[in-house]
Structures are given as C-alpha cells and as structure tokens.
Amino acid sequence: MTAGATVTDRCTQYALDVVAGVIVAGEYVKLACQRHLDDLEKAKAAPYRFYFDVEKSEEIINFAEELTIAEGDEQENVTAYPFQCFILGSLNGWRTKEKGHRRFRTSYVQLGRQNGKSFINGILACYYGNFDGYKYGKIFCTATKQDQANIVFDEIVKFINSDEDLSEWFKVHEHNHTIDCLCTHSEIKALSGDTKSLDGHRAYLGIVDEYHAHKTNQMYKLLEGGIKKLKSALISVITTAGFDLKSPCYKLYEYCCNLLKGVFENDSQFVYIAQLDTADDLYKKENWIKANPILEYDEDALENLVPIANTARDMGGEDLRDFLVKQLNMWMQWSNALYIKDIKEWKRCAALRTLKDFRGSKCYVGVDLSSGGDLTSIAIVIPYMVDGVKKYFVHTHSFIPASRVDEHIKTDKVPYDVWISKGLVTVTETLGGIKTDYKYIIKYLEDLIKQNDLKPQLVCYDPHNASAFLSDLEALGFDSVAITQTAKELNDATVDFRLEIKAGNVVIEGTEVGKGKVVPFDELLTWSIANAKTISNSYGEIKIDKALDEDRIDPIDAIIDAWKAAMKEEYKPDTNEVVNEWLEMYEKYMGKGGEKE
Numbered sequence: 316m317t318a319g320a321t322v323t324d325r326c327t328q329y330a331l332d333v334v335a336g337v338i339v340a341g342e343y344v345k346l347a348c349q350r351h352l353d354d355l356e357k358a359k360a361a362p363y364r365f366y367f368d369v370e371k372s373e374e375i376i377n378f379a380e381e382l383t384i385a386e387g388d389e390q391e392n393v394t395a396y397p398f399q400c401f402i403l404g405s406l407n408g409w410r411t412k413e414k415g416h417r418r419f420r421t422s423y424v425q426l427g428r429q430n431g432k433s434f435i436n437g438i439l440a441c442y443y444g445n446f447d448g449y450k451y452g453k454i455f456c457t458a459t460k461q462d463q464a465n466i467v468f469d470e471i472v473k474f475i476n477s478d479e480d481l482s483e484w485f486k487v488h489e490h491n492h493t494i495d496c497l498c499t500h501s502e503i504k505a506l507s508g509d510t511k512s513l514d515g516h517r518a519y520l521g522i523v524d525e526y527h528a529h530k531t532n533q534m535y536k537l538l539e540g541g542i543k544k545l546k547s548a549l550i551s552v553i554t555t556a557g558f559d560l561k562s563p564c565y566k567l568y569e570y571c572c573n574l575l576k577g578v579f580e581n582d583s584q585f586v587y588i589a590q591l592d593t594a595d596d597l598y599k600k601e602n603w604i605k606a607n608p609i610l611e612y613d614e615d616a617l618e619n620l621v622p623i624a625n626t627a628r629d630m631g632g633e634d635l636r637d638f639l640v641k642q643l644n645m646w647m648q649w650s651n652a653l654y655i656k657d658i659k660e661w662k663r664c665a666a667l668r669t670l671k672d673f674r675g676s677k678c679y680v681g682v683d684l685s686s687g688g689d690l691t692s693i694a695i696v697i698p699y700m701v702d703g704v705k706k707y708f709v710h711t712h713s714f715i716p717a718s719r720v721d722e723h724i725k726t727d728k729v730p731y732d733v734w735i736s737k738g739l740v741t742v743t744e745t746l747g748g749i750k751t752d753y754k755y756i757i758k759y760l761e762d763l764i765k766q767n768d769l770k771p772q773l774v775c776y777d778p779h780n781a782s783a784f785l786s787d788l789e790a791l792g793f794d795s796v797a798i799t800q801t802a803k804e805l806n807d808a809t810v811d812f813r814l815e816i817k818a819g820n821v822v823i824e825g826t827e828v829g830k831g832k833v834v835p836f837d838e839l840l841t842w843s844i845a846n847a848k849t850i851s852n853s854y855g856e857i858k859i860d861k862a863l864d865e866d867r868i869d870p871i872d873a874i875i876d877a878w879k880a881a882m883k884e885e886y887k888p889d890t891n892e893v894v895n896e897w898l899e900m901y902e903k904y905m906g907k908g909g910e911k912e
C-alpha cells in the first residue's frame with residue numbers, strides 16, 4: 316500500500332500521511348503507523364488472526380463527531396483530528412477473523428499536555444457504555460486520586476448534558492460518581508486509589524488516567540486480572556510523560572517503545588507515543604508538533620507555546636524540567652542530584668556474561684551492612700583487560716531477614732518476593748528472622764569464591780555495624796579494609812564508577828529478551844542505581860545517598876566500597892604466575908617428544 320492508494324477510512328489515511336511525511340510525527344508514531352500498514356498486508360494472508368474492519372473503525376469516529384463540546388462561548392460539534400481518528404479507529408477497527416472480537420486488549424497512548432487525552436477516553440467510555448452492543452458491562456475511570464478520576468468522568472458528563480438525545484440514554488449520579496447506561500444496563504464509575512473496589516469486578520473498559528502518577532501497578536493489574544474472560548475488553552492508558560523513572564508507567568513505556576521497534580511481539584497491545592526524536596532541537600517550534608499532534612491544526616496554540624518555552628529555557632531548573640516533561644512529553648527524573656541521570660547508560664552495561672566466565676580471576680569484595688532488619692548487600696568487582704582497555708565485571712547479591720520481607724514489599728513498593736525467587740536476594744531465617752545473620756553472607760561469599768575459583772584481593776566494608784561481621788570474616792583469612800562512609804573517602808570511587816559506566820567499561824550480567832535485546836538480569840541492582848542521588852561536602856567531594864528510607868541503595872554502596880580498591884588495580888606481571896605458565900608450556904612440550912638426545 317502506498318501514499319497514492321485510494322483510501323476510504325480516516326485511520327489508515329493518517330498512517331499513510333505520517334509514513335509519507337505529509338504529517339509531522341516522531342519516530343514512535345511513524346513506527347505505530349507503519350505497524351498498522353504492515354498488519355493490513357498481513358491480514359490478506361489466511362494465517363494472520365486479525366483483519367481491519369473499516370466500518371467498525373469509521374463507526375466510532377462518526378460517533379465521536381456526533382458529540383457536542385459544551386465548554387466555551389458556544390457549543391460546537393466534535394471534530395476528530397487525524398491522530399485521534401487513528402487511535403479510535405485502530406482500537407475499534409482491528410478485529411479477530413474468527414469471531415470479530417476487538418484485537419487490542421491493552422492500549423498505551425502518550426501525549427503532551429492539552430492534547431485531548433481525557434477527551435479520547437471520554438469518547439471510548441460513552442461508546443462502549445451504550446452503543447457497541449455489550450450488556451451489563453462495567454466501565455471504570457481510575458486514577459490515584461478521586462479528583463483525577465473525575466476528570467474523565469466529568470468529560471463524559473459534559474457530553475451527556477450537552478446533547479438532549481444523548482442524555483436520554485444515560486442517567487448521571489454525581490454524588491457517587493456513577494453513570495447508568497440505560498440501553499445496555501452497563502455502568503460507568505470513577506474510582507480513585509481504593510483498589511479494593513475493583514476486586515471481583517470484570518472491567519469491559521478500564522481507563523487508567525495519567526498513569527505516570529501511579530506509584531504502583533496495582534490498579535492496572537486489578538483491571539488486567541478482570542478482563543481474562545471478556546473477549547473484547549480494553550484497558551486504556553492515556554498519559555503524559557513523568558518524572559519517576561522507577562514508576563510502572565515508565566516500565567510500560569519502555570516495553571511499548573521496544574514493541575514498536577520489533578524487540579517484542581504482542582498483537583493485543585496498541586501503542587501511540589508522541590514525542591520528539593533524540594536529535595531534535597528542543598526549542599524549534601516545528602518539532603513540538605511531534606509531542607503535541609494537536610498543534611499541527613492550531614497555529615495560535617503553537618505560537619502561544621513559544622514564550623513558555625523561552626521562559627523555561629531561561630529560568631532552567633524545575634521550570635525547564637516541567638516544560639520538557641509536560642509539554643514535550645519527555646521522561647525525565649526530577650532531581651538534579653541523580654547519580655546516573657540517564658538510566659539507559661546503565662542498562663547498556665548488560666551483557667550475556669556471568670561469574671562463570673571469570674573463573675580464576677582476581678576480585679575485590681564490597682560489603683554494605685544493615686543496621687538491623689534492612690537490606691544487606693555484597694558486591695564482587697573483577698577488573699580485566701580487553702585490547703589494552705581496563706574493564707570491570709560487577710556482581711551483587713543481597714540479604715533480608717525473613718520476618719521483614721512482607722513489610723519491605725509494602726514500604727518499598729518493589730517485588731522482593733520475585734527477586735527472592737530469581738535468586739537475587741537470600742532470606743535469612745536465624746536470629747528470629749528479625750535481623751540479618753552475617754553468617755549467611757560469609758557462607759554465600761565462601762561458596763561463590765570456591766565455585767568460581769575467585770582470588771579475593773581485598774574485602775572492603777563499611778565499618779558501621781561491622782564488629783560481628785569481622786569476627787566471622789577472619790575465619791576466611793582474606794585481607795580486609797574499612798571504608799569510611801564520607802564524601803572525602805568515597806569521592807574518587809564514586810566519580811570513577813560513574814565515568815566507567817558512561818565509557819561502557821562496566822559489565823553486568825544480562826538476560827536476552829525479544830530479538831537480541833539484552834537487559835540487566837539483576838532488577839534489584841538496577842532499582843538501586845535509579846534510587847542513588849549524590850550529596851557533596853563543602854569541598855565539592857561527593858558520595859551517593861538516597862532521598863527516602865524506602866529507596867534502597869545498598870548494592871551500589873557495596874560496589875563503590877569495592878571499587879575504591881578495584882580502580883587502583885594495576886596489571887603487573889606476577890612472578891609465580893609467569894613461572895607456572897612457563898612450566899606448563901615446558902611440560903606440554905616435553906610430553907610431545909620435544910626432548911633432544
């Protein structure tokens with residue numbers, strides 16, 4: 316199919332115009348449109364499970380344009396912009412060949428501020444509530460707070476109240492944020508963070524508004540868990556970018572980016588991500604359309620954004636970050652003090668290597684001890700050479716008392732239970748399971764060294780709470796040194812570790828996902844990297860710290876303790892090793908009859 320083909324539906328026309336460059340769009344919108352066009356070609360073959368129903372696609376767009384916008388000086392009929400036609404038309408038009416159920420069961424749409432996010436979800440709720448034939452359905456508008464959940468709900472109410480014909484099909488109950496759909500006996504309800512309200516309900520349409528603000532994925536998962544048996548159910552996430560790179564929304568965003576790039580395959584996930592491309596000039600107004608597709612049709616709004624951009628650029632700091640995140644739809648951590656500002660730099664360290672690949676190597680051990688029932692971590696840092704360049708392989712492992720696991724899952728809002736099952740964390744059962752028994756650490760370290768024939772040069776430990784640990788460590792016979800946890804003592808290692816990450820000289824164990832995509836295996840380690848901030852003393856020397864007690868950084872603390880010694884490792888010939896190698900070679904030579912008479 317080409318841009319010159321005759322096209323009757325608005326969804327496909329948008330895809331053609333984007334791919335042909337007629338409409339301004341970023342990389343991910345282009346990929347979404349190309350995916351649509353490629354799938355149209357696939358649909359012509361019998362084995363492909365889906366087809367595109369032009370009538371169903373146009374039906375929801377036509378429905379949208381029958382609605383009335385009441386807000387403003389005068390009422391006006393809705394005009395669906397081409398990008399809105401693509402989103403709505405895709406969600407309703409793609410169907411299963413076997414029974415005609417909707418193909419897409421989850422949808423992720425990311426747009427800049429004021430691009431009609433709640434407007435699109437409001438259309439979906441009205442249409443699915445009364446006009447697509449499904450009876451006794453549950454439609455939930457969810458958000459972290461009731462006020463936010465009410466935004467989509469209020470959008471629906473405005474559609475209903477501004478149209479006499481439409482109001483005959485709905486009954487609004489403002490007091491409990493509920494709308495009865497009189498034709499189908501379905502119900503639309505706005506819910507906030509009271510996730511228990513979703514238990515036992517199967518959402519025909521689950522709307523997750525501004526997902527970037529959700530601290531956990533619990534509400535999303537509750538909606539997801541309820542749609543298993545519903546053949547045409549949909550979870551619709553429409554959001555702007557956010558400031559928290561540890562949020563479930565950012566994780567979903569990354570997954571969807573990779574899906575569009577072909578790393579993963581998921582025919583039931585719809586994706587539309589409007590954002591600038593990496594090389595784009597942030598202050599060129601024509602580029603802003605990529606994150607705000609509505610601006611292509613509103614020159615005044617585009618011009619109004621110019622002074623906002625200039626002010627944000629001039630003021631910098633929080634004003635600039637807010638502009639980049641909310642207007643240009645770019646994910647960005649809020650704090651200037653982030654240790655690793657671009658988490659992608661860390662993720663690029665992942666390789667298909669494990670400790671087994673470094674059998675017999677010299678290593679340095681770092682230990683970060685907890686004061687009681689918190690996380691305790693150890694790190695193994697192995698320096699090695701590749702073509703004259705010094706590299707470092709890093710391995711970490713953590714320990715947590717048995718009785719504190721559930722507590723930390725709730726307070727830290729991370730899946731310790733999953734990490735335990737993956738072998739990233741060891742649960743200590745002794746000492747009542749209340750505090751970490753350091754004997755577990757000693758045993759783990761001892762086994763690791765024996766299994767991989769490692770040669771520890773030095774054990775570097777935080778002297779705080781270390782007295783009990785030292786008595787156990789002495790039995791192993793390794794040299795050890797206390798690393799005082801001050802910026803003066805840790806500055807060089809803290810700076811060097813970050814520089815080596817940027818240089819690509821740090822290697823961590825990775826796991827392969829999708830088509831050749833390698834990601835870090837140790838999710839706990841990556842989480843702690845994302846938590847790490849920097850603080851400095853009066854001399855400008857830095858060390859890492861955390862913003863909240865729940866933001867654990869223990870694995871990174873352990874790495875930097877070991878790094879202080881590992882970074883000084885110099886490769887000088889070891890006389891014993893050289894002699895041994897010569898003897899081995901000589902014995903092989905003699906064994907092949909090399910001795911002369």
